[in-house]
Amino acid sequence: MNADRILNLPVPWVEGGQENPADVVISSRVRLARNLSRYPFVNRSTPEERAAVLEAVRRAIEAEPLFRECAWCRLSEMDPVSKGLLVERRLMSPAFLQGSQERVLILDLHGIISVMVNEEDHLRIQVLLGRMALCEALRIASAIDRALYCLDFAFDPEFGFLTSCPTNVGTGLRASAMLHLPALKSSRAIPEIIAQSGRLGLVVRGAYGEGTTSAGALYQVSNQVTLGLTPEELTEKVQAVSSRLVEQEARAREALFNGRHELEDRIWRAWGTLLYARRLGLAEAMECLSLLRMAQEAGLKGPFEKLAWGPLFLAIQPAHVQARKGRMLTEEEAETARAELVREGLGRF
Secondary structure (H helix, E strand, O other): OOHHHHHOOOOHHHHHHHHOOOOOEEEEEEEEEEOEOOOOOHHHOOHHHHHHHHHHHHHHHHOOHHHOOEEEEEHHHOOHHHHHHHHHOOOOOHHHHOOOOOOEEEEEOOOOEEEEEOOOOOEEEEEEEEOOOHHHHHHHHHHHHHHOHHHOEOEEOOOEEOOOOHHHOEOOEEEEEEEEOHHHHHOOOHHHHHHHHHHOOEEEEEOOEOOOOOHHHEEEEEEOOOOOOOHHHHHHHHHHHHHHHHHHHHHHHHHHHHHHHHHHHHHHHHHHHHHHOOOOOHHHHHHHHHHHHHHHHHOOOOOOOOOOHHHHHHHOOHHHHHHHHOOOOOHHHHHHHHHHHHHHHHOOO
């Protein structure tokens, strides 16, 4: 799959959010880790064993009606920009970029389901939806899981599903919600939130998961362990904590808007930067877009009222900028191209 085809695929978690830009919750994701019982884990397997896993998965997928409309993306045959697009659209993990020749992404052409083969585990089944929809994401992921039981997943009666990472043993489930929390970030409350979440068995990270930053005030809340609770209980826990964060963000925004003139100045400066800058770094562009999204959510009047935040958020990411230019760019060229792209986007309002 090349960059042009990826750019034309739907991105439901981005596009759905445009219906209600006041939502603090951007997206919901459920991911299941599974391993085939008759093969060693990926980190201890040979190329031949990983190829056998891939072949077994291929046969199971082709026999399953749920995967009637899907694409097979063999990473070893894809260029860096195309792979970057898939990461930026959150269809595969950054870690999936590094690894063996036997890594394949199975991609639902509706942009909701993706399956990573031979990542950290033999299978990573992922469902990604817009806004708070963890229960629906779990329902879809569970249906796929049941459909692939013919692969004979590694399972222990006492511990549950067996995975290469001990923290995934049990349900093998990671439920996560991505939230836009600019007021809590501005009030420097995030470190305490991270500490509190850790005590509840949850973790707060950047938008792209482990090891990523929180540019644009985007944070991902997910369960830290998967053992001892059912998938439904884990999902409800993530949803409950996310709901509390939404309430805390609302209170923090109320306090922030008490100094309305200062905040409005920051918002209009962000608009001016995006509208007139000739070079834009990624972090600066995301912080400016974050302020404009908060202005939308607060109902402030201005040319940013109908700003399509989601598509612009994707468009300014490095691989998306390069894909639209059709070549690899230097840092200066990328910043210039990003500024041009943003000016064109804002010029419609």
